Amino acid sequence: MATPRNIRTVHTVAELREQVARWRAAGETVALVPTMGALHAGHVALMEAAKAHATRAIVSIFVNPTQFAPTEDLGRYPRTLEADLDKAEGAGVALAFVPDVAEMYPEGFATTVSLSGPALGLETDFRPTHFAGVATVVAKLLGQAAPDVALFGQKDYQQLQVVTRMARDLDLPVRILGVPTVREADGLALSSRNVYLSPEDRAGAPALHRALSAAAADIAGGADIAASVETARHAVIAAGFALDYLEARHAATLAPVAARSDGPIRLLVAARIGATRLIDNLAVPG
Numbered sequence: 501m502a503t504p505r506n507i508r509t510v511h512t513v514a515e516l517r518e519q520v521a522r523w524r525a526a527g528e529t530v531a532l533v534p535t536m537g538a539l540h541a542g543h544v545a546l547m548e549a550a551k552a553h554a555t556r557a558i559v560s561i562f563v564n565p566t567q568f569a570p571t572e573d574l575g576r577y578p579r580t581l582e583a584d585l586d587k588a589e590g591a592g593v594a595l596a597f598v599p600d601v602a603e604m605y606p607e608g609f610a611t612t613v614s615l616s617g618p619a620l621g622l623e624t625d626f627r628p629t630h631f632a633g634v635a636t637v638v639a640k641l642l643g644q645a646a647p648d649v650a651l652f653g654q655k656d657y658q659q660l661q662v663v664t665r666m667a668r669d670l671d672l673p674v675r676i677l678g679v680p681t682v683r684e685a686d687g688l689a690l691s692s693r694n695v696y697l698s699p700e701d702r703a704g705a706p707a708l709h710r711a712l713s714a715a716a717a718d719i720a721g722g723a724d725i726a727a728s729v730e731t732a733r734h735a736v737i738a739a740g741f742a743l744d745y746l747e748a749r750h751a752a753t754l755a756p757v758a759a760r761s762d763g764p765i766r767l768l769v770a771a772r773i774g775a776t777r778l779i780d781n782l783a784v785p786g
């Protein structure tokens with residue numbers, strides 16, 4: 501017989517709302533960590549941070565079909581619910597919301613959030629419908645759980661800016677927090693998709709972080725932004741990646757930057773190694 505868990509799992513919006521209402525009535529505060537499952541140490545950091553910002557933490561686990569293009573990995577996306585619940589429980593999460601597709605997108609569903617600003621370019625050039633799917637499901641999750649705070653990894657930096665902008669623009673009564681990326685010892689950012697890396701690709705993958713780190717240090721030291729970015733692009737390609745983009749952008753608006761005076765700078769990269777597409781990003785210090 502399975503050991504009873506300290507984390508409650510619910511599958512419907514009605515059960516989720518009922519639990520949140522009970523907590524609210526008892527004066528508790530609520531943090532939400534939206535995920536697609538396949539939880540790793542990066543998610544654990546998000547869930548632990550959630551506990552620091554509210555008395556109750558909720559994790560949602562939903563592989564959202566609308567953010568995958570027909571050519572992408574929806575069918576083979578890792579699904580590890582029991583292990584995910586163990587990790588969420590270990591991180592002190594009180595409730596897991598695990599809806600199915602029909603619960604999230606009932607018959608007749610016809611609404612999509614329309615985006616511009618930080619959603620333009622970068623990922624959108626390669627995954628044109630991705631952020632509409634993300635923003636729509638996040639807007640739904642925020643409406644369903646009505647949390648005080650919602651936490652997202654800085655690993656998906658453009659997503660974090662898109663969601664932050666959406667919450668502000670739609671006056672959603674929630675604080676959006678970004679939590680720093682968790683990395684392997686060699687610098688590779690943790691991602692649920694790292695399981696797809698072959699041993700050879702895994703060995704080459706830290707080159708992404710190395711290239712960003714070198715460019716960030718050079719720019720912080722006064723080097724030309726365009727030249728530093730170009731050097732980083734060459735380093736990524738030389739390491740065996742097919743490069744989708746490597747760009748220097750304004751850290752909040754994600755508009756292109758040409759000079760340090762254009763504002764705080766974030767370097768963002770997406771590149772493919774073998775059959776796996778990786779993304780990463782890094783702040784330019786100062």
Ligand code: PAF
Nearest residue numbers: 534535536564634637656
């Ligand atoms: O970052 C993710 O895992 C997903 O994009 C999110 C925010 C859970 C929406 O499906």
